[in-house]
Amino acid sequence: MKNSVQKNNSIEEIYSKYSPTLLKELHILTRDGKLNQDSRRKLKQIDHLIQFIHPLIQDVLSSKGQLNLVDFGSGKSYLGFLLNDLICQHQLLPYKIIGIDIRHDLVTYCQDLAKRLSFPQMEFLHLDVSQAVNSNSLPTSVDVITALHACDTATDDAIFFALSKKTKHIVLVPCCQAEVASLLNKRKSLDLKKNSLTEIWRHPLHTREFGSHLTNVLRCLQLEAQGYDVVVTELVGWEHSMKNELIIASKSNNISKKNIAKNKLFSLISELGIEEICQRFMMPEATT
Ligand SMILES: C[S@@+](CC[C@H](N)C(=O)[O-])C[C@H]1O[C@@H](n2cnc3c(N)ncnc32)[C@H](O)[C@@H]1O
Structure with missing residues (x-):
């Protein structure tokens, strides 16, 4: 399993990979195009994670010709939107990125943003992770699941979902x-x-x-x-987050x-x- 990624890109190199419109919508760039100081850490962390997820997405697309990815405890869905921007929307195969979160306000925010940016392949569901396995709103076949700092036992519920669906790749950054x-x-x-x-x-x-x-x-x-x-590695250095253990299972x-x-x-x-x-x-x- 591949688990070596480049760690030392400067923040300027990282943000230049993404669409400025999206970065502004996510408030990573300010209106006048400057990097928001508070969001540097988040962008660096998610970009680093995306480098691990990229080959997994390519693997599914090349073997199956389509992709369903579900992000558990998606919050404001920085991960989903940046994944979509960098990888998914630049290829021709059908795919879906679905974020689920227990917070209604965040789900509505992400639904509105996806609509405004014309990303019909992105969906957001107001759902408790523990109920996901019984939900008819999710596809029966899910190829990749991610759970980034999903609180408490939500990571375990995401694992339960993935095992039930025989998901090929599981990417976890557990919370407490x-x-x-x-x-x-x-x-x-x-x-x-x-x-x-x-x-x-x-x-x-x-x-x-x-x-x-x-x-x-x-x-x-x-x-x-x-x-x-299973590969266990570090998401980013301790200076960025106290919860930086990355577990990738294929x-x-x-x-x-x-x-x-x-x-x-x-x-x-x-x-x-x-x-x-x-x-x-x-x-x-x-x-x-
Ligand atoms: C720390 S935030 C992380 C958000 C996002 N993954 C990120 O890293 O930016 C945790 C998110 O998980 C959601 N969450 C916690 N427990 C959940 C559950 N049981 N079902 C669905 N969402 C849950 C919270 O509402 C919150 O948005």
Whole structure:
């Protein structure tokens, strides 16, 4: 799996790749064409992510001749609009970029913007990520899913959706997730006497950080157990965001790797005594 991208483009080089009209609409450029200081970080981060997503989109378009991409917790959909601007609208094959978000105001904002910019291939739905798998508004076949800082368990719901739809490529930049940390916390007094490794999460701040790290480890094992090759890398440097872990999973179906990952997933959960979390990392019944 390709995961090397250029990291050091200057901000001027980055913004020159995109349409100035779009950058103004997204308030990344001011009305008089200057770069909005507050948006520099966002543009750099999303441009970096787009470099990882580009080959995945090309892979789907060349193998399938069309593309459905769903962005979970799309917010103002910087990612969707910039992807559309840089990659999708310059090729002739049919595609759809669909953003879903629980916030009605953001969905309306994005719908209006897509209409104003004449992007009929972009759709925005007011939908809770946890309900996406049962929604008739989404296509039955989804090739790429993205979830960029989708809050708390929304990342897990996006994974559940992708596994149900047998989505080929999954791109995640997880946000904070409190579920695992709260289970570690619950068992803390029991566990601390047992094993010096439990020192890793004794202090509350460490419980939170280790819980978050462990959640991502479990997500990777879950994806590998379902036949995905997984790459974990950095989205951008720490100076830009505290949540910069990028997980890219692509379907490969290597049976022996699947079984190893499944066993590791269950042993890890059991060794940490957090069996209550098991359901979260189970395989959904595929719906396509
Ligand atoms: C931190 S913002 C990230 C927005 C965008 N992905 C980005 O990186 O610019 C998280 C977004 O996820 C949305 N969100 C959180 N939980 C959600 C859920 N359960 N279903 C749908 N959207 C959700 C929020 O409304 C918010 O717009």
